[in-house]
Amino acid sequence: MICDVCRIREAEIYQPHTGRRLCRQCFIEDIRKRVEKEAEIIGLQKAKKILLAVSGGKDSFVLADTLASFIDHNKLIAYNIVEGIHGYNRKEQVEQLKKFLTDLGIELIEDSFKDSVGYTLDEMVKSSMEKGLNVSACTFCGGFRRKLINNAGRMVNADYVATGHNLDDEVQAIVINLIRGDLIRLIRFGDKPLKLSSKFVLRVKPLRKIYEWETTMYAYYKGYNFQEVECPYITTRPTLRAKVRELLYILEETKPGSLLNIIEEFDKISENVRKEYSTTSELRELPRCKICGEPTSYGREICKNCELLIKSGLLHQNLPIS
Template sequence: MTSCKKCSKNAVVFLPYSGEKLCRKCFLNSVEKRVQKAISRYKMLKISDRIGVALSGGKDSVVLLNILHKIESKFLRSKLFIIHIDEGISKYSINNQKMAKKHASELDITFIQTSYKKIYGKTLDEVIKKAGEGENRRLGACSYCGVLRRKALNTTARETNVDCIATAHNLDDETQTIILNLLRGDLNRLIRNSPLPQKIHPKLVPRIKPLRTIPEKETTLYAYYKNLSHNSKPCPYTAEAYRDDVRFFLNQIESKRPGTKYNILNLYDKLSTKITINQNSIQECIICGEPSVEEKCKACQLLEKF
């Protein structure tokens, strides 16, 4: 039996990119310490911040909530709020809501819920149905959902008067987003993905990503070893995502060259410090009044077609 690198107990986890073999306890501590390090390195939080945690009910957001709850109770004296967005995706959203409420109750955290139906008058299922099927639809379901979710999170967080929104983007999510923006030639989105919380418009709530240095496999293991209940079923629209192709590509490279995802993230972080966002380019949507880089925000552009 292989021994843990840190305490000599039986190892249960192997981290290919570092060569470390860790026991259950040391692995859990490792994840938590790396989250704390990311929060400190990127100056994500301050003492007594009001933190809005975007909780979907999936494994990553549940792991984020539990780690932040542990950290804030020990060090930050901050106040957590759970923000749950019901997208209206048949049984999938119902299961997510059930899990989100369960963790809010167990941790005694204020639970704030809204929905696409309440904000936009349509569920995601209704939007996709009207947009058409397969090749008849201009965009994938994830493109619609991403735009609508970002706006819903921001408006709800602003109304809740939180200092920042904590999202559960892990290392895999971050590197996929970087590659996707490069493949699409989308410089604006590439720049806006900076790890530093940015207040670039009075109506935009800064976002932080405490899990951005944690690989997806490790958030899965953390949830398993902590016995954290979550919705383990994938979104029914996932198969449509362009992101899935990029995920497959990156996972292939990572399996042959461990550490590739960290290399991509570190290079991006170095570049992001040399690029600034032109705040004058942010205006307010002529339809809804929300921040936008165009005359009409993306959400209004998508929804006005229906």
């Protein structure tokens, strides 16, 4: 069957949400154009420096490859964190990531939880379990990753921090925050970045309208040998996100294009809500943690990260960690 776009090459892939059959080249070009369109909405092309938060997975490769196709590589710098998960973090993966980025002309900054926090993720989880805390590894990992990525963005004077969150990730996050009724956190999502602290580097998601299956196929077609092993903590203790993900997969399979419809409608709603909140005191500057000095949630004196370390017995309240 001939590609529906170029009408020349043989189609290799079917795109359910558009109903099109595409050849390999047209599929890759379609992804790049959609990422470039999102980047234009965000304003990435005007940035002087963009930090790419990369993990070594397929989304990281697609993030770097697509952005490098239309943004000067001298404006891009990558940052990778080794969490310290036994059997998951492997040295050869970081080396492979570094080679790939070097070939694109992008510098890689390497970091780890052990170096910057003082403990690996495994050590944090083990200590919290010994204290009888009912805290998932994802809670530790997500919080400290966000903190270190933001710190790295400030360190290199980046205008933006770009992450590899895809459409599936973004819609899952929207649904989760709807379930939790967290309006303030919810309106921070959307196609336009929302900055609630002078210490935050704006975080953007150029892949937020690209399906996860599309990032997988893009990486496969480009010949990337990306990490396919899922984090063991996800399988040993399924989170709310994992449950929401399964429900959304069923919805998308029943009605292709549902996830795109959700995020596009959400962007319209969130823009209106943010305009309303911008005239109130609800979106004032976030307070600073009394221990580490980083931004924390409204009404908090100690950030969630420091609180977790204190409760796990890894940090005394009167000692700063950075």
